[in-house]
Amino acid sequence: YPKLKKAGDPMGIIEDIERFTLSELDLRREVQGQQTLRGIHAEASQHFDLSKLIFPHVHDELCHKNLMVSEFIEGPTFDELLSEGKLGYDQLLDLFRIQGYYMFCRGVFHGDLHPGNVILSNGRFVFVDTGFIAEVGRKMRVGLFNFFAGLSKNDYGACAKSLNSMSDVEIQGEQFRKFTKAFEDLYQNFTGATVSQISLTQQMMKTIKLGIHSGMTFERGIFSIIRSLMYLDGMVLRCNPDAILLNDMGQFVGEFKKHL
Structure with a gap:
């Protein structure tokens, strides 16, 4: 589709949307995604400070395609804080530092990190909806x-x-x-x-x-x-x-x- 390709890489965008959509249809992917991010977090602990990021405990034995059971995390989302004018710019830069490590240093990262998927709990960040883990070489x-x-x-x-x-x-x-x-x-x-x-x-x-x-x-x-x-x-x-x-x-x- 040479004319369509002039807009960029439409098939690449479509494939990205397809992978993202499929990740939302099976909650086991969310469990696996959290395990992936948690594993990188543990590996990095000796050389890169990711202590501001925490993960809720997931009860793997109770989870299946249509159900995920995890620890309840108390706190507002970034979206709620932004709407109320209560999110500090320094906190956003801290978020970039964490996401930047996953993206640039590891090439494996939360692929849908919109403000509704980050919770601020007791001064630390919690990533939720981890079904779509993106990877780059x-x-x-x-x-x-x-x-x-x-x-x-x-x-x-x-x-x-x-x-x-x-x-x-x-x-x-x-x-x-x-x-x-x-x-x-x-x-x-x-x-x-x-x-x-x-x-x-x-x-x-x-x-x-x-x-x-x-x-x-x-x-x-x-x-x-x-x-x-x-x-x-x-x-x-x-x-x-x-x-x-x-x-x-x-x-x-x-x-x-x-x-x-």
Whole structure:
């Protein structure tokens, strides 16, 4: 479908939606998803502080396709806190730090982390609805880390190289030079822009579209990461519309880099 493909990678998006939808139809997937995230949490405990994230106890022996039984967690969701104006921006950055570790350092992460799926309980975060666990390969996760590290420093030349490094087949020569020029044009107003001025979600979709139009192809897991960033972007917009999110995310670059 060459005309449809001009919009990006429609089949990749459709496959992502299909996997996400199927994950919602069997609660055993939610149990498995929590076990996966909990296992990574335990492995990371010796070298990366994830103590602000906790998981409710699940009674595996009582769970089946249509029923999941877990410990009751007391506390409001991020969505409720945002609606009441009670969620601090620092708490959102803490959430990004945790999700960023799973995404960039491990390549396995909660694939549907919208504000209704995070509970704040006694100052700690609880991830719920863990049925959709997204995965990306090392090439994609490291490339995306380098991309966002470049964005946090306003180094758009480095960003262009990082995006190209994520492509299944990298573009070269004049093709890459044209892409870099178009990329810099796309980001000419991005430096210093707040989340209310330029949507990170829209900017990323335009970026992927530009890459595909320039001859790049990407692992389909990239859409799960974009969705995660979309949720974070939306939460920041509700919490602190004057935030320059990429600058603030830059504080975690050094910490993530140690664990790539």
